[in-house]
Each structure stands twice: as C-alpha cells, then as structure tokens.
Amino acid sequence: xxxxxxxxxxxxxxxxxxxxxxxxxxxxxxxxxxxxxxxxxxxxxxxxxxxxxxxxxxxxxxxxxxxxxxxxxxxxxxxxxxxxxxxxxxxxxxxxxxxxxxxxxxxxxxxxxxxxxxxxxxxxxxxxxxxxxxxxxxxxxxxxxxxxxxxxxxxxxxxxxxxxxxxxxxxxxxxxxxxxxxxxxxxxxxxxxxxxxxxxxxxxxxx
Numbered sequence: 001x002x003x004x005x006x007x008x009x010x011x012x013x014x015x016x017x018x019x020x021x022x023x024x025x026x027x028x029x030x031x032x033x034x035x036x037x038x039x040x041x042x043x044x045x046x047x048x049x050x051x052x053x054x055x056x057x058x059x060x061x062x063x064x065x066x067x068x069x070x071x072x073x074x075x076x077x078x079x080x081x082x083x084x085x086x087x088x089x090x091x092x093x094x095x096x097x098x099x100x101x102x103x104x105x106x107x108x109x110x111x112x113x114x115x116x117x118x119x120x121x122x123x124x125x126x127x128x129x130x131x132x133x134x135x136x137x138x139x140x141x142x143x144x145x146x147x148x149x150x151x152x153x154x155x156x157x158x159x160x161x162x163x164x165x166x167x168x169x170x171x172x173x174x175x176x177x178x179x180x181x182x183x184x185x186x187x188x189x190x191x192x193x194x195x196x197x198x199x200x201x202x203x204x205x206x207x
Contacts, residue, residue: 039074042092069099069193082144094141
C-alpha cells in the first residue's frame with residue numbers, strides 16, 4: 001500500500017516497479033548496512049554537535065562519566081513504557097540532561113550556580129540549540145526516566161559478586177534485563193556509573 005501511495009504522490013510519473021527497482025538499488029549500494037537509530041545513536045550525534053569535550057570545560061573532566069551515565073539511562077528507558085513510546089532523539093536528550101543532573105555537573109538555573117529543584121534546570125540554551133529540544137520538551141520524558149532510574153538503582157549497583165547467576169537465554173524479565181545492564185556497565189570503561197544515585201533536588205552543586 002505504501003508503494004501505491006508513492007505512485008499517487010508522484011502523480012503517476014513512476015509506476016510501482018520503477019519505485020521498487022530504485023529501492024532495491026539503494027539497498028544494494030548500502031549493502032543493506034542500515035538500521036533504525038536508537039537513543040544511544042542520537043546521543044552520540046548530539047554530543048558531536050555540541051563539541052562535547054571542548055564546549056563544556058566547566059565539567060572539570062567529568063564529561064566522560066556524563067556520557068557513560070547518559071548511555072545507561074538511555075538503555076534503562078527501554079524498560080519504561082512511557083519512554084519507549086517517545087522519539088529516540090528526545091529520549092537521548094533527556095538522558096543527557098538527567099546524567100548532568102545526577103552528577104551535578106555543569107551550570108543550572110539559566111547559567112547561575114545554586115539550587116536545582118528539577119533536572120531540566122541543567123539543560124542549557126546551547127543544548128536546546130544543538131538538539132532542537134527545549135526544557136519544556138524534556139518534561140514529557142524526564143519524570144518517567146528518573147522514576148525508572150530510581151527503581152533500578154538498588155538492583156544495578158549490586159556488586160558483581162553479590163549478583164545472581166546469569167539469566168537463562170530468552171529470559172526477558174525485568175530482573176534479567178537488569179542483570180544484562182549490570183554486566184555491561186560494571187566494566188571499567190563505564191567509569192562506575194552504576195553507583196551514581198538517581199537525581200534528587202539539591203541546594204547547590206559544582207561548576
């Protein structure tokens with residue numbers, strides 16, 4: 001039916017076989033090397049657009065841990081029905097914002113240091129410009145992501161020694177997914193983000 005719609009929108013300048021032939025050619029040129037982008041893909045694109053390691057010197061070297069925590073939050077969002085129904089680019093932006101808030105890293109309250117009652121106060125105008133998402137947009141996803149992190153934290157930060165055995169293949173339960181996330185993010189390159197507590201309102205932070 002979609003091909004028929006393309007034929008209609010093209011005012012029947014092309015028939016179905018022509019459109020399918022071009023589609024097949026594109027797939028052949030790309031060698032079928034494509035996939036639906038995930039929130040993590042959008043996260044890396046956003047960080048690249050922000051020139052992350054150079055633009056935010058106020059992070060005092062914490063930019064790497066922010067990135068790793070944002071990855072964890074993006075993965076956790078897959079367990080939230082609310083987050084999984086949203087655009088991956090919006091989820092990626094919310095994950096970055098919540099990672100900054102969780103680490104109290106950067107500037108908040110429109111660039112002034114001080115109390116941060118909500119996570120979106122860490123979202124700066126430059127981040128809005130780079131991603132296209134405003135603080136108001138993030139309000140659609142931040143509460144659900146923060147709630148998921150709060151529920152998962154105690155389970156995810158368990159030591160590897162105390163963790164249960166690996167789940168059997170095909171087990172898609174929440175506990176099994178936590179176990180997979182724990183094994184992934186307990187690796188050294190993720191800089192201990194499993195131990196980072198969920199964001200809570202605070203009276204100040206670091207800049």
